Amino acid sequence: MQENIIITANQAAAQSPSAWQRQLSHAIRDPATLCERLGLSQAWLADAHAGHQLFEICVPEAYLARIVPNEPNDPLLLQVLPTGDEADATPGYVTDPLEEADHRPAKGLIHKYANRVLLIASPTCAINCRYCFRRHFPYSENSPSRVQWQEALDYLRADTSIHEAILSGGDPLAASDRQLAWLVEQLESISHLKRLRIHTRLPVVIPDRVNEALLGWLSSTRLQKVVVLHINHANEIDQAVVDACTRLKQAGVTLLNQSVLLRGINDSVPALAALSERLFEAGILPYYLHVFDPVQGAAHFDVPDQEAKALVTQLLEHLPGFLMPRLVREVPGKASKTPL
Numbered sequence: 001m002q003e004n005i006i007i008t009a010n011q012a013a014a015q016s017p018s019a020w021q022r023q024l025s026h027a028i029r030d031p032a033t034l035c036e037r038l039g040l041s042q043a044w045l046a047d048a049h050a051g052h053q054l055f056e057i058c059v060p061e062a063y064l065a066r067i068v069p070n071e072p073n074d075p076l077l078l079q080v081l082p083t084g085d086e087a088d089a090t091p092g093y094v095t096d097p098l099e100e101a102d103h104r105p106a107k108g109l110i111h112k113y114a115n116r117v118l119l120i121a122s123p124t125c126a127i128n129c130r131y132c133f134r135r136h137f138p139y140s141e142n143s144p145s146r147v148q149w150q151e152a153l154d155y156l157r158a159d160t161s162i163h164e165a166i167l168s169g170g171d172p173l174a175a176s177d178r179q180l181a182w183l184v185e186q187l188e189s190i191s192h193l194k195r196l197r198i199h200t201r202l203p204v205v206i207p208d209r210v211n212e213a214l215l216g217w218l219s220s221t222r223l224q225k226v227v228v229l230h231i232n233h234a235n236e237i238d239q240a241v242v243d244a245c246t247r248l249k250q251a252g253v254t255l256l257n258q259s260v261l262l263r264g265i266n267d268s269v270p271a272l273a274a275l276s277e278r279l280f281e282a283g284i285l286p287y288y289l290h291v292f293d294p295v296q297g298a299a300h301f302d303v304p305d306q307e308a309k310a311l312v313t314q315l316l317e318h319l320p321g322f323l324m325p326r327l328v329r330e331v332p333g334k335a336s337k338t339p340l
Contacts, residue, residue, distance in 0.1 A: 051082025121172035
């Protein structure tokens, strides 16, 4: 009888949500609550509701804690607070700025570049960034079940030139560890695959996501592991994020960062220099600084190319070369990112 009780308890623990899942389920999902928690004027609410109707808000408590209260221009707040500008129709800004619809040979799979493919491992994110280039992505059409994944996996098996699988989303780490462990196991059985790359924001917005279960399947794979984080401002990196990065590095993960150059958030030399310095302190190397993808609803974040180039030229005076991110644009149809 005692043995049965122990088994039942273990099964219940396995089925209960983990700390990061509980945090995600309690994320702020309406503008009124966000404004109230941060002491923002009710004058923001009408515009915030307008943007929220187009792209729903989602802000976890761990990220909220890093936003300065009563400061409407806080660079972290501006990344997550909906505005009325999102309803503006701007010429040249479209729902699929990278033309990903033209490169989906199987459900959940995007193949744009030689030697690597991208897998939509989860349709959801832990935070809804207002500038997201996939804010209009048809996730309902690209969320495979285990059975449906077989088409994408067969595609990878048949193309021996593919050496790298990139887990993306949404945010791939929004999927359960059970599902991710299964998917990675399928990938590592494909002999010509060498690398596993994960593009994620979850270790930043909910650092508790880097738990024992994640580290278990991540450390056990034969594939070389690269985690590309998405951090736009130094204030996003607190001690909990540093600790999460340390755990990832101890599991044999190479940590890189890509940022987006965003008007009013990091479009200055001091902000970009502080970001690179803080990244390195956390054990992360700067990788890409993307100029803005022209996604519908986010034109107010755009920084013109010439201004972006001038910023990077000035940044060279403040940083060693290994802390300089590459300024790039993703141009649909090109064989790689385009340096600027």
